[in-house]
Amino acid sequence: SPLTCILEERRGPVGLITLNRPKALNALSPTLVRELVQEVKRFDADPEIGAIVVTGSGDKAFAAGADIKAMQPLSYMDMHKARLFGELDELSSVRTPIIAAVNGFALGGGCELAMTCDFILAADTAKFGQPEIKLGTIPGLGGTQRFTRAVGKSRAMELVLTGDQMSAEEARERGLVARVVPAADLLDDALKTAGKIAAQSQPIVAMAKTCVNVAFETSLAEGLRFERAIFYSTFATHDQKAGMAAFAAKEKPNFKNE
Ligand code: HXC
Numbered sequence: 001s002p003l004t005c006i007l008e009e010r011r012g013p014v015g016l017i018t019l020n021r022p023k024a025l026n027a028l029s030p031t032l033v034r035e036l037v038q039e040v041k042r043f044d045a046d047p048e049i050g051a052i053v054v055t056g057s058g059d060k061a062f063a064a065g066a067d068i069k070a071m072q073p074l075s076y077m078d079m080h081k082a083r084l085f086g087e088l089d090e091l092s093s094v095r096t097p098i099i100a101a102v103n104g105f106a107l108g109g110g111c112e113l114a115m116t117c118d119f120i121l122a123a124d125t126a127k128f129g130q131p132e133i134k135l136g137t138i139p140g141l142g143g144t145q146r147f148t149r150a151v152g153k154s155r156a157m158e159l160v161l162t163g164d165q166m167s168a169e170e171a172r173e174r175g176l177v178a179r180v181v182p183a184a185d186l187l188d189d190a191l192k193t194a195g196k197i198a199a200q201s202q203p204i205v206a207m208a209k210t211c212v213n214v215a216f217e218t219s220l221a222e223g224l225r226f227e228r229a230i231f232y233s234t235f236a237t238h239d240q241k242a243g244m245a246a247f248a249a250k251e252k253p254n255f256k257n258e
Contacts, residue, residue, distance in 0.1 A: 005032035007057070008039045011191055013198035015043035015052040015096075025064035026056040028085065028109045037087045044096045047257070050198025050205070052094075053190045054117060055101040056110075059183065062100070062126070065108025068135060085109065085141055091116050092213075095206040097197050101190035102126040103183065107165070112141035115150065118209060120176065121190050122168040123183035128176060131163035149216065150176040201239035201255040 007018040017039055019026040026032075036054070043049045056062040066085065074084070091098065100106075100117035106128050114120050114128075122128075130143040138144065139160065148156040151166070151174040159166060171177045181189045197205060211227045218226070234240045238258040246253035 003035050003039070005029060006035045006039060008043075010049070012195065013048060013050045014191055014194040015039075015046070015049045016191070017043075017052065017054045018057050019054070019063055020057045022058040022060075024067060025061035025105060026058070026110070027064050027067040028113065029067045029070060030082070030084070033085050033087055037090050040091060040094055040098065044094045047202075049096060050200070050202050051194035052096050052098045053101050053187075053194050054098060054113070055187060055190065056103050059104060059125075061105040061110070062102040063107075063110030063113055064105045065110050065131070088113065088116060088141055095209070096202075097194075097205060097209055099190050099194055101186050102128075102168075102177070103186055107131050108139065108143070109141050111147065112139060112143045115142060115146040115176075119178045120171075121186065121193065122171060122177040122180050123186045124168050124180050125183045126168040126171070126177075126180075127165040128168075128171050129163065129165035130160050131165075133161060134163040147176075150174065199255075201237070201243070202257045203237065204234055204239055204255075207234065 005019070005021055007020050009016050017036060019032060019036070021027060021029065021032060040052060043052050098117040100114040100120045102114050102120055102122045104123065104125060104127070106114045106126060108131055111128050111130060130139045130147060132139050132143070139147070144160060147160070155174065158164070166176075168177065168180045172180045207230050211230055214223050214226050239253075239255045242255060243253040
């Protein structure tokens with residue numbers, strides 16, 4: 001069936017997904033989330049695609065959260081049975097790196113979606129926040145967990161309890177976003193960054209991504225053991241041989257994703 005809430009296109013080895021409900025500031029609806037997860041998984045299964053960029057249409061919002069008007073009448077049982085937006089959990093089993101290019105408001109579920117991606121590049125005009133408290137609810141897609149890990153307890157607590165927003169520059173200082181770029185350059189920069197990743201060996205990229213993620217889920221000693229085992233295992237690949245041989249020969253490596 002045709003996509004109605006997102007746009008997807010290929011830019012060489014990069015898959016680009018644009019959240020596309022501009023009249024609702026790209027608010028997440030069940031259809032938008034279903035389409036997003038479906039297309040991310042499709043790119044992940046495509047051997048030609050080495051990185052994915054997710055951004056928002058228009059210059060105002062990445063996503064202003066879950067669709068408040070659609071959520072307002074839902075009962076506890078509606079939420080429980082529909083597992084509202086639970087499909088987003090499936091993004092954590094995607095091996096292809098996903099970059100969030102945050103081009104404006106990333107609020108509530110929009111901030112949570114950005115934090116679910118592997119890293120965030122932000123326009124200088126971007127604003128981050130978890131304003132759910134002002135709606136009589138709380139974050140439900142990781143906002144109390146990932147935001148707290150990213151910006152620290154005190155500032156996360158303040159923003160979750162007041163619903164205030166954080167500027168792109170502060171988000172960068174605190175480590176929530178990797179880099180801030182002028183709004184007009186954001187998409188080009190994100191595609192270029194994704195292209196750099198897509199030019200590496202895909203299986204090795206997936207291993208590196210897994211290791212960084214493990215840092216958030218385990219003790220240091222356990223994480224170091226995990227990293228060492230994966231590091232040794234890269235020496236069983238063609239691409240480690242090719243990469244190091246190319247360095248020695250002062251050539252560009254020809255990775256085969258093997
Ligand atoms: C539905 C939304 C929306 C949203 C904006 N719109 N955000 N519709 N859900 N989350 C709609 C507005 O109703 C309006 O529609 C149009 O988009 C433009 O928005 P305005 O408010 O007119 O723009 P502006 O005055 O510039 O304010 C921008 C804003 C504000 C600060 C981003 O829109 C805002 O506060 N939005 C809600 C942010 C929020 O609370 N997010 C958290 C949602 S809860 P009309 O038809 O009037 O033109 C959540 C929970 C996730 O995300 C957990 C799920 C499990």
